Amino acid sequence: MADAEPDFRDRVILHVDMDAFFVNVELLQRPELRGRQVVVAGSGPRSVVLSASYEARALGVGSAMPTARARSLAPHAVYLEPSHGGYREYSRRVMEILRSVTDLVEQVSVDEAFLDVTGARRRLGGPVAIARGIRREILESTGLVASIGVAGNKFIAKMASTGSKPDGLWLVPDRRILEFLDPLPVRRLWGVGEKTAASLDDAGLRTSADVRGAGLEYLRRRLGQAAGTHLHQIVRGIDDRPVVVERLEKSMGAEHTFSYDTDDLREILAVVLQLSHDVARRLRRSGRRARGVAIKVRDRDFTTHTRSRALDQGVTTGREVYEAARRLLEDMGPLPSRVRLIGVRVERLDEGDAGRQLSLWDGDGAAGLHDAPEWDGAESAMDVIREKFGPQGLQPARLVTGKISPRYAPDGRSGSREDPSPVSDEKTP
CATH class of the missing domain: 3.30.1490.100 (DNA polymerase, Y-family, little finger domain)
Structure with a gap:
């Protein structure tokens, strides 16, 4: 891929997604397992897979799958219990690297973030050079691998990073968005679930290009006003969402x-x-x-x-x-x-x-407001x-009964969303 400045009209967005993040953090401590089928999952009867190596994914193992199902698909894989403290620490280090590139970083999960590098190009070079530098710095500083999509908006950047996995970089200039989108199955599009995909399939609309050929009013009638409008926009690569630096949880x-x-x-x-x-x-x-x-x-x-x-x-x-x-x-x-x-x-x-x-009353046996500061102090000490x-x-x-074990789940994260399909290192449509 050439390093020449690509055709971006307004913004340049990067989507950085760590490859098999939970598995690869575990492999830093167990390097002898590299190249083997490895699954990070709990051991309980209702546990689910947190992440799987690409060798295990080739057998059909995926995140959020019941562990029992994963064991039936990959009986010879190595199953590791999650160690969430390590995931948070490596996530912190990765996000520090991203914020050294630009202040416009939107962290969307423990292993994934959008960056708006429009203003960073004068200082750091073109978007391809910036993306390569990020991948190199993450690898050298943490030993982990990141895949990156580069595009003019968040939706296309996300799709490009997913398509570049594992260990890839995919650039989609504005002028080639439709060339990139048109062959994609509708199930790969953002916001298209199983029911929507089935409805589109019944109508003979199986690719992004098929949907783009359908009119806005037809999509609204078939899918509803909101869903039809959304799909009409994304198959044209239209996404005006900004990178939100600080996402305030509701x-x-x-x-x-x-x-x-x-x-x-x-x-x-x-x-x-x-x-x-x-x-x-x-x-x-x-x-x-x-x-x-x-x-x-x-x-x-x-x-x-x-x-x-x-x-x-x-x-x-x-x-x-x-x-x-x-x-x-x-x-x-x-x-x-x-x-x-x-x-x-x-x-x-x-x-x-x-x-x-403040209140003069204790309430009916619940925590009285007058003692709330004391409880807040006690729990902060905890x-x-x-x-x-x-x-x-x-x-x-x-x-302290022995029946309930302390929770280790990282905040707001239940699994990984990496796409298992292998692709080449760097490409452009």
């Missing part, structure tokens, strides 16, 4: 899938307490308060029940979140069936310095101890 949540369906209320409440503290730690780390709490209960038949309530005051402690979540669970009445999954979410987030209305000694450093006494 809610934070955590979920737990039980090893076996249960109607043991003590076990369910213990998990709710664990999840409440997990979410509260994230709240304190973000410096924000929650003015709403919600719970989700999924039963053995996969029916999902949800409840939510607004809070009079912003909260930051696991104790307060738990009390609200417990009341929501009680409001549901008797459990309709054995529980498979339960989740706790905090909503209506505001800044932590927004203040708290955060420091856990940071130093790990998740088992300190936790509520009710959780």
Whole structure:
């Protein structure tokens, strides 16, 4: 690929996506496993695959797949338990490298980010040189491999990075966007799920080019106003979304899938307490308060029940979140069936310095507002101890039962989205 300045009218966007990130972090400690089928997954009966090496992917193993299914497809693979602390540290190092290139970095997951390098070209050279420099710096500094897509907008950059995996760089200039998009199956397009793809397939629209040939009104009639308009735009490579430097979460949540369906209320409440503290730690780390709490209960038949309530005051402690979540669970009445999954979410987030209305009353046995600062201080101290000694450093006494293990899941991340199809190192359409 030539380093000449390509044809970009307005912006230059990079999408940086780490290759098989969780597996490759593990291989830094286990280099003897390179080239083998490796799967990072939990060992419980309902665990799912976090990531798989490309050797395992060739057998059909993919992220979010039940571990039992992965073992049937790849019985001879090496299965490793996740070590999330290492993932966060390597993610931090990678993001530091990206932010040394430009301030316009939008981190969308632990191993993925968009960069707007429009203004960095005068200082660092053309976008291809910038992308090559990023890949080289990440490899030299961390030992990890990144694939990068370069384009004039986020959608095309994302599609290009996916197509360049593993260990690739793909440039799509503005003038060649349609050439890049037209052959793609509709299932590969952003926002197209199984139902939409099936509907398009029934209409004989199987590629991006087929969809582009359909009129806007036809797509709206077939898919609905919003979905039809969205698809009409993306098959033309139109995406005006800016790179958002600081994404402010509107809610934070955590979920737990039980090893076996249960109607043991003590076990369910213990998990709710664990999840409440997990979410509260994230709240304190973000410096924000929650003015709403919600719970989700999924039963053995996969029916999902949800409840939510607004809070009079912003909260930051696991104790307060738990009390609200417990009341929501009680409001549901008797459990309709054995529980498979339960989740706790905090909503209506505001800044932590927004203040708290003082009250003369303790409430009905819940955390009284007058003692909230003390509980906040106590749980903040717990955060420091856990940071130093790990998740088992300190936790509520009710959780020291041996039934619930401390959670290690990285915040807001459940798996990887790398595409398993191998392609060449650098290319342009």
